[in-house]
Amino acid sequence: MGFDKFDKRIDLNGLKNDLAEAEKNNTSFEKVPYGQYEVSIEKMELAESKKGDPMFTCWFRIVSGDYKDRLIFWNQLLVQGFQLHIINNFLRSLDTGIDIKFDSFTQYNQLILDVTEKIDSDCTEFALEYGQTSKGFDTFNIVEIFDNPL
Numbered sequence: 001m002g003f004d005k006f007d008k009r010i011d012l013n014g015l016k017n018d019l020a021e022a023e024k025n026n027t028s029f030e031k032v033p034y035g036q037y038e039v040s041i042e043k044m045e046l047a048e049s050k051k052g053d054p055m056f057t058c059w060f061r062i063v064s065g066d067y068k069d070r071l072i073f074w075n076q077l078l079v080q081g082f083q084l085h086i087i088n089n090f091l092r093s094l095d096t097g098i099d100i101k102f103d104s105f106t107q108y109n110q111l112i113l114d115v116t117e118k119i120d121s122d123c124t125e126f127a128l129e130y131g132q133t134s135k136g137f138d139t140f141n142i143v144e145i146f147d148n149p150l
Contacts, residue, residue: 032072032130036143037062039128041094042071044116046078046109054078054105056087056112058140060128072130074140078105091115093142094126122147 039060049055060072078084084102091100091111096118102108127144 032062032067032070034131036127036129037067037072038064038125038146039072040125041116041119044112044119046105046112047075049075049077058090060126060130060140063125072128072140074138078108090140090142094119094124095145096122 037060040063041058042061043057043059045057047055047057054077056074056076056078058074060074062068062070062072076083076087078087088100088102091098094115096115098111098115098118100111100115125146126142127146129139129141129143131139131141133139
């Protein structure tokens with residue numbers, strides 16, 4: 001197997017920076033316990049799952065408390081209507097003023113990028129209720145929004 005395809009496909013500098021940060025912070029990969037956290041959204045995008053399906057990805061960075069600087073990861077497949085409904089409700093809960101709707105994956109990708117840009121430009125942080133359903137699926141609910149003007 002030729003690994004050069006990964007060298008071409010993956011941002012190696014970004015990966016090296018992530019590695020250096022993990023080593024510096026002695027990052028543990030134990031899952032953050034369920035609870036309420038003040039978070040920023042570090043990354044939010046439409047991605048591709050290992051099976052090649054469309055997937056929403058969101059990284060929440062905890063900004064205070066015992067788990068400060070730890071990440072909570074959310075990956076949600078987008079192959080069924082209820083899955084898109086979950087993400088639409090989440091995007092609406094961020095209260096960016098952007099009209100949240102799904103027309104196509106190309107349009108949805110741009111929508112997610114626009115929401116992310118709005119959150120970044122406003123330096124918005126959130127109270128995230130991170131939990132689990134009775135069937136064992138993780139839940140991510142925004143319960144409060146904190147605007148942090150520069």
